[in-house]
Amino acid sequence: MANVTIRDxxxxxxxIILGLLYDLGRPKPHQDSDVDSFRKLVKNYIQDSDKKLLVAILDDVKIVGMISMMLLSRLNRDALEMYIPELIVLGKHQGQGIGKKLITSCIAFATEKKCHRIRLDSGNSRKESHEFYKHIGFEQSSLSFTKNLS
Ligand SMILES: CC(C)(COP(=O)(O)OP(=O)(O)OC[C@H]1O[C@@H](n2cnc3c(N)ncnc32)[C@H](O)[C@@H]1OP(=O)(O)O)[C@@H](O)C(=O)NCCC(=O)NCCS
Structure with missing residues (x-):
């Protein structure tokens, strides 16, 4: 088992977080101003009390994964819902229990915040991650619909 710790x-x-997001296939910067605005977005995310960003550190030095979380309120529930927009483990470090460790930390945070559930979307093509989520106890509970506006 890899020597991995999880921290804020x-x-x-x-x-490094931006690098991991590009690995996940998220948009890369086209110009310098994009880099600045992406950095600002991550910085705001870190400072936002309704959001949380955790990183997985290998051997106390190298960031090898991350998970982002958002606390959402619903109209018909007092308890919050935890939404996970991003979970990524670097390719060569996958399959070593790191993704599960990040999810375990996420569950601990959701429990602390008394969330009633954790929810995430995973693209149709990400068959491996669907199996991962099922394996660690998530159920496929809905279909997700999007309409691109750009
Ligand atoms: C999906 C991902 C986060 C999983 O993280 P990981 O570190 O590779 O997974 P882990 O090693 O923690 O696996 C935990 C458990 O799930 C199981 N598992 C992992 N991938 C699996 C798969 N494709 N099918 C079945 N089981 C799987 C492992 O065998 C392990 O089981 P165990 O606890 O019984 O030993 C990682 O592979 C990844 O970043 N993939 C690319 C990005 C991505 O798809 N992110 C999700 C976007 S929605």
Whole structure:
């Protein structure tokens, strides 16, 4: 089992977090101003009390994964819902229990916040991650619909 610890992300981690997001297939910057605005978005995310960003550190030095979380309120529930927009483990470190460790930390945070459930979307093509989520106890409970406006 890899020597991995989970901690809150800090501003210093922002460039590596952006690198992980590009690995996930998220948009890459087209120009320098995009880099600045992406950095600002991550910084705001870290500072937002309704959001949380955790990183997985290998051997106390290298960031090898991250998970982002948002606390959402619903109209018909007092308890919050935890939504996970991003979960990524670097390719060569996958299959070593790191994704599960990040989810375990997420569950601990959701429990602390008395959330009634955790929800996430996973693209149709991500068959492997669907199996991962099922394996660690998530159920496929809905279909997700999107309408692109750009
Ligand atoms: C999906 C992902 C986060 C999983 O993280 P990981 O570190 O590779 O997974 P882990 O090693 O923690 O696996 C935990 C458990 O799930 C199981 N598992 C992992 N992938 C699996 C798969 N494709 N099918 C079945 N079981 C799987 C492992 O065998 C392990 O089981 P165990 O606890 O009984 O030993 C990671 O592979 C990843 O970042 N993939 C690319 C990005 C991505 O798809 N992110 C999700 C976007 S929605």
């Amino acid at each position: 992300a800090t501003d210093k981690d922002i460039p």
